[in-house]
Amino acid sequence: MAVDEKLQTVRHSCAHVMAEAVLRLFPGTKIAIGPAIDNGFYYDFDFPTDTKFTEADFPAVEKEMRKILAGNHEFVRKEVSKAEALELFKDQPYKVELINDLPDGETISTYEQDGYLDLCRGPHVESTKEINQQSFKLMSVAGAYWRGDNTKAMLTRVYAVCFYKPNDLKDYLTMLEEAEKRDHRKLGIALDLFHLEPEDPGQVFWHPNGWSMYVTLQDYMREKIVKDGYLEVNTPAVMPKVLWEKSGHWSHYQKNMFTTESEKKQFAIKPMNCPGHLEIFNSRSRSYKDLPMRIAEFGHCVRNEPSGTLHGIMRVRGFVQDDAHIICTEEQIESEVTKFCKLLLDVYKDFGFDKNLLVKLSTMPEDHVGTIETWQQAEAKLAAACKASGMDYEIQPGEGAFYGPKLEFTLIDALGRQWQCGTIQLDYQLPSAERLNAQYIGADNQKHHPVMLHRAVLGSLERFMGILIENYAGVFPTWLCFEQVAVVPVAPDFNDYAQKVYEELKAAGIKVNAYLEDENMKNKIKDISTAHRTPYILVVGEKEKSENTVTCRFRFSSKIPQRTFALGEFKEYVLDKINTHFNGI
Structure with a gap:
């Protein structure tokens, strides 16, 4: 825009x-x-x-x-x-x-x-x-x-x-x-998702409800990237100063790094994962036949952000990205960027963010490294890949990173607000001889330096969770909910049947709770609707027990009347919503 x-x-x-x-x-x-x-x-x-x-x-x-x-x-x-x-x-x-x-x-x-x-x-x-x-x-x-x-x-x-x-x-x-x-900070408390401690600024304490959603989001992305050919890794949280000096982060980013010392050696808690991924690449001899190598990590990173810039879980010090680096040849850049763009669109569609997506191509800044010819080639490859994925873009002149151009993807939420989340950056520098000296043996039997693509779809999972909380106003799609089904007996006499329904749904992988307390049914339903915003509340009594059915009250009861299902039929109904990542009612 x-x-x-x-x-x-x-x-x-x-x-x-x-x-x-x-x-x-x-x-x-x-x-x-x-x-x-x-x-x-x-x-x-x-x-x-x-x-x-x-x-x-x-x-x-x-x-x-x-x-x-x-x-x-x-x-x-x-x-x-x-x-x-x-x-x-x-x-x-x-x-x-x-x-x-x-x-x-x-x-x-x-x-x-x-x-x-x-x-x-x-x-x-x-x-x-x-x-x-x-x-x-x-x-x-x-x-x-x-x-x-x-x-x-x-x-x-x-x-x-x-x-x-x-x-x-x-x-x-x-x-x-x-x-x-x-406001995600208010809803985070109301729904018991997380809290923040003033004495530990920028660090999120995830409660069971919020962590359930966080893990669901992470597992969702893990499933997507595995299908797309990524290899998941894990790298150390603390790495030596010498590595950060080689990568260039020590001179360019040290003020945002938490550092420590052991046995008279300096270390830094990692603010990003890319040097660790190249260390894995460099750990053995690589051939052109190994490329592209797509390395992914849900690595916990820490950045020393000024306390005045922190904002709930939207801007934090400790976070996890759906981070990955694609190590490839120059000839593979366009196809890999195209592949990434398709993955990103597929993911955003599941959240309803694919309709008004904004894409920006950030080009060569004044303080760039590398030749103008290389930059022009890289920018052309990013632009062609973006077009091949069916997306238009606008140019952000001079806004690229010093090492290469990038595509930035900005989604628009339910209130029309813009959030820049996804990105793919083209890097000739980190794998170079001057930096971490990544090499592979080409078809000509000679050593070559690969190219590195830094990419993320969601960006920080903490920030993306905050965006989702505000976008959905706490009324999440079924597949993402921390409680997908609540079972409420009309009276204690039917607790045994409510327990049976609970156990069958739980065994199927559905996030379900049975509310068996000796309390008024209407009060239970009101509390569940307010505190959990559960998509499906199952009311069970004599009729349901005798017929092995459940009567479902939908979260959007004003739009969908309550409905009676056979228990097996309801189970399949909910599993379909979950497995297809259905984003509607």
Whole structure:
């Protein structure tokens, strides 16, 4: 989905208006930066020490912004010298720092509206009349270190949303209300799926209900990749510094790695699996006949993410990916990428994510390694494979990894939100002589370096679980549910038959529970529906016992009336939903 550049310009211009309003209402405030972001913008402020800016101040700021917008003020751009810029912003230390960091000779521009001056590259709208007074809203306040550095000042970041029309804003706010109801952190507690400990940030404690679903998801992916020719492996969680130095991660990624020491040697807890997979490849002599070699691992990785960036199970420190690396020849790249794309589409279809899939081809960045010719060849192979899989893509110029281009797959959930999950990256560097020196004997009996494809379909299983919780609002498809069937006797006299139904369904591999407590049947059903959101609740009494049947109350009772099944018939009905990964009712 292409970025609406005009709307982003409106949002960035609105950020300047917000900064002007804040300076009017809170004299002495220092301004930092205010970019446009998805759905809106933010601005970072350093308020006077005697000022505590909170959401209670939003109405006053919004009122002042509307007053400014009504004035129809032009945004006037002016280019200035470095000396002029330093003089203009001498009372704004954050702007001064930005100016001093600019390379000599770089164009410096300012924008002014209604007497408010800001350091900015632009662009901006022509005048404030292009920003609808009823199409923006201040949303939240957060702390943000200046330039993302925790050794620098903590600023106050004010977030806002902004759209073309009031109805667009209304629709967005409605979506946020629904998203709040679906928040995976709340549903995770309500459904007893997991919890997070404040003293152990970014680590997930999976409870039996959540772990049941997690294992189901992992087993589902395991079944898919085995059929697709992958070999599953397991590599150590802790590996020596020397390996990470060879791979290049020590110099490029060390700040995100947890490290330890033993017997005067340094080690790192692995943040990714790829070096370990090449170690397996390099453990014996390989022939071109062994390629492609598809190595998969559900390996637990740990990354030292800043605590401020963590978010439930969506952004964590400890996670598992459906990770795999395809080691192949250059001639095999296109066919392997095509094969992966088909696997990805097959998986996403089972979750209902195949209809509006977005694909982006990220091309050569400025700091790339390797020849331009190699990059052009690699990009062409990825593009051709994507097309061969029936998918269109858009180009993300310069967004590839330094070692090669990549395809990124973004799914759209039930609320229209985008989540980038799948990826396949083409890597000439890690297997090279300069890095981990992977080799195979070719048909010419000479040694060659293979190519490596890094790929994942779901990405982090923790994050994907969070996406599923919110997408389904906790009402999961039967095959994924931690409780697929609940058996409820109408009275204790029928506990024996309820137990029989339970045992037969359990023996068939169905996740079933029998609720035999001496409690009112209606209360049991209400609790099961609320706490577990079980797809099928079987009520059994005298009639069901005598006829060896079950009366099924469906989770979506307003759409499907209750139905009586022969016990064997119901078992086959549910197994079909499970085995076909049916995503509907």
